[in-house]
Amino acid sequence: MPAPSKKTSKKTSKKTSKKTSKKTSKKIRPLVAGNWKMNGKKADLRDVRRLSGGLAKAKYACEVAVCVPATLTSRVSDLKLGSRVMIGGQDCHPAEKGAHTGDISADMLKDAGAKWVILGHSERRAEVKLGGHGETSKLVRDKALAARASGLKTIICVGELLKERKSGDTLKVVGAQLRQSLPDGCTAANTVIAYEPVWAIGSGLTPSAAQVGTVHAYIRKALVRRFGDAGAGMRILYGGSVKPSNAAEIMAVQDVNGALVGGASLKAQDFLGIIKAYAL
Numbered sequence: 001m002p003a004p005s006k007k008t009s010k011k012t013s014k015k016t017s018k019k020t021s022k023k024t025s026k027k028i029r030p031l032v033a034g035n036w037k038m039n040g041k042k043a044d045l046r047d048v049r050r051l052s053g054g055l056a057k058a059k060y061a062c063e064v065a066v067c068v069p070a071t072l073t074s075r076v077s078d079l080k081l082g083s084r085v086m087i088g089g090q091d092c093h094p095a096e097k098g099a100h101t102g103d104i105s106a107d108m109l110k111d112a113g114a115k116w117v118i119l120g121h122s123e124r125r126a127e128v129k130l131g132g133h134g135e136t137s138k139l140v141r142d143k144a145l146a147a148r149a150s151g152l153k154t155i156i157c158v159g160e161l162l163k164e165r166k167s168g169d170t171l172k173v174v175g176a177q178l179r180q181s182l183p184d185g186c187t188a189a190n191t192v193i194a195y196e197p198v199w200a201i202g203s204g205l206t207p208s209a210a211q212v213g214t215v216h217a218y219i220r221k222a223l224v225r226r227f228g229d230a231g232a233g234m235r236i237l238y239g240g241s242v243k244p245s246n247a248a249e250i251m252a253v254q255d256v257n258g259a260l261v262g263g264a265s266l267k268a269q270d271f272l273g274i275i276k277a278y279a280l
Helices: 006-024 042-056 070-077 106-112 137-149 162-166 170-181 209-227 229-233 244-251 268-278
Strands: 031-035 063-067 086-089 116-119 153-158 191-195 235-238 258-261
Touching: 031 116, 031 191, 031 235, 031 268, 042 063, 042 070, 042 268, 063 116, 070 086, 070 106, 106 137, 116 137, 137 153, 137 170, 153 170, 162 170, 170 209, 191 209, 209 229, 209 235, 209 244, 244 258, 244 268, 258 268
Parallel strands: 031 063, 031 258, 063 086, 086 116, 116 153, 153 191, 191 235, 235 258
Antiparallel strands: none
């Protein structure tokens, strides 16, 4: 999808902000979640402590979570951070248990202290030949059901490749992923959506505020259309090269209810710099 024209962004904002922003944005408590990916050892727990300490020094109008590797889940839980920093996993298997070497179930994450789990991240949806796992939206849906059954809240990721944006298929791709990845019964209490333009992740590239707003408005309309009032209250995060220098601008976009942060969440100082976009 090429960069939207001024007409497109204005039309989108007029249609969506009047119908959704007044009902949702003021009531939705944002979430800023850090995705450590395949990073972090025992010594890096010091940054989680620093993050918690930094959050204690001021008030923020958002919730904060860190989604760490499975090897650190119980260690972060042992820090006893309470609700100040919630713990999440980065994936789970759809089965409760069984002969699935190397996998981890939602029950295991929950038992280790996790409250959240990221599902359908682009790095898992990517083709195997590109270093991914070739996950389909149906598999993401099955994982979401397993997570819900175990009492985990899910952050379900959707987003387009660069070639899909260039061909103008962004909304088509995102819409299909939403329909196929989200199980019935999604609510604001159990599901968060993260829009991550794949071409922006780890690249240093960030779509314009107008581009982000167009996609988030589309996602909001799709959620309301399918889930009604529950969809109106669900959080939609932006993920894709979020950093302290652009966080405030991105968080100010209509229907952006927080962020899914990658590399910038590894260091407490950088992560706090992003969270400060929600300082009271």
